[in-house]
Amino acid sequence: MAKVAFIGLGVMGYPMAGHLASKGHEVRVYNRTAAKAEQWVAEHGGSSGATPREAAEGAELVMVCVGNDDDLRGVVLGDEGAFAGMAAGSVLVDHTTASATVARELAAAAKERGLGFLDAPVSGGQAGAVNGVLTIMVGGAAETYARAEPVIQSYARMSRLMGEVGSGQLTKMVNQICIAGVVQGLAEAVHFSQQAGLDGLAVMEVIGKGAAQSWQMDNRHKTMLSGEFDFGFAVDWMRKDLSILLEEARRNGAQLPMTALVDQFYGEVQAMGGNRWDTSSLLARLKPTK
Template structure:
C-alpha cells in the first residue's frame, strides 16, 4: 500500500480517489472547493489538505484529474503547487485530458527535480470511474510507469504505456477523434430510421450484433431515441477535447475533416442550450433541422 494524494474531485476524480482509499492506500485529497473535499473524507476516510503542495508532501504518488491545461498549471506550479511539495523520487500521474505540450513541459520540470511524471488520460466516463473500469493511456518514462501501474489498477480495467511524455495525451486525442465520428454516424442512423418509419429500437437490435456495433450504440441508443441528454460527458468538454485534437493536427499535419465538422455540429448543440448535455445529443440537432419548415 502506498501514500498517495489525489488533486481534483470532479465527477471523475471523486470516485477514482475513493477507489484508492478502498484499496487500502493512504489518501490525501485536495479540491479547489474545500467543502467537496470534506464530503469526500466523510464518505471514504483519508485526509484533506488546503493546498496542492500540502497534499503532495510526503506522498509517493500524486494523482490529478482536472479540467484543462490552465487548471493543471495552477495546481502543479507556483509556491502552493504540487511540484513544490513533491519529494525526490515521487511520481506525479496526470489524468487530465490536456495537450501533449503541457505533458512534455511538466515531465521536463519533474525530471529536472528528480521526480517522475506520467500523462495518463482516461476513457470510460463517469460510469467507468465509478465502477473502477477505466482505460488509461500513458506517456512517460518506463520506470515511473512501472511503479505507478499497480496503483492505477485500483480504478483501471486496462492501462498501457504508449511511449514518451505526451504519448498518453496523443492517444486520448485518437480516442476522441474516433468517438466524434461514431456518435455522429449513430445519430444520423437513428434519425434516418425514425424518418423512414422504422422502429429504431428494433433497428439497433438487428444491427448491433454485426459490423455496426459499438460502445456508443450499446450504451447510448435508448437515450438518443428518447431525446434524453441530461447526463454523461458534456458537449462543452468534448469541444474542449476536439480543440486540442485539431490544434495538434495543425501541428503534425494530420487531416481531420470529420472531427472538424463534428466540432461545428457540437457548436450547434451548444447554441440549442445543450452545452451540458451528453455528447450523444448530436441527434437533437438533426431532429431540430428535420422539424423546421421547408421553404
C-alpha cells in the same frame, strides 16, 4: 500500499480517489472547493489538504484530474502547487485530458526537481470511474510507469504505456477522433430510422448484433430515441478535447476533415443551449428533442 495524493475531485476524480482508499492506500485529497474534499474524507476516510502542495507532501504518488491545461498548471506549479510539496523521487500522474505540449512542459519541470511524471488521460466516462474500469493511456519513462502501475490499477480495467511523455495525451486524441465519428454516424442512423418510419428500438437492437455495433450504440441508443441527453460526457468537455486534438493535427499535418466537421456540429448544439448535454446530443441538431 502507497501514500497517495489525489488532486481534483470532479465527476471522475471523486470515485477514482475512492477506489484508491478502498484498496487500502493512504489517500490525502485536495479540491478547489474545500467542501467537496471534506465530503470525500467523510465518505472514504483519509485526509485533505488546504492546498495542492499540502496534499502532496509525503506522497509517493500524486494523481491529478482537473479540467484543462491552465487548471493543470494551476494545481501543479507555483509555491502552493503539487510540485512544491513533493519529495525527490516521487511521481506525479496526470489523469487530465490535456495537450501533449503541457505534458512535456510539466515533465521537464518535474525532471528539474528530481520528480517523475506520467501523462495518463483516461477513457470510460463517469460510469467507468465509478465502477473502477477505466482505460488509461500513459506517456513517460518505463521505470516511472512500473512504479505507478500497481496503484493505477485500483481504478483501471486497462492501462498501458504508449511511449514517451505526451504519448498518453496523443492516444487520448485518437480515442476522441473515433468517438466523434461514431457518435455522428449513430445520430444520423437514429434520425434516418425515425424519418423512414421504422421502429427505431428494433432497428438498433438488430444492427447492434452485427458489424455496426459500438459502445455508443449499446449505451446511448435508447436515450437518443427518447430525446434525452443527460447521461455522460458533456458537449463542452468534448469541444475542449476536440480543440486540443485539432490544434495538434495542425502541428503534425494530420488531415481530420470529419472531426473538424463534427466539432462544428457540437458548436451548433452549444448554440441550442446544449452545453451540458452528453455527446449523443448530436441528434438534437437533426431533430428537435421532445
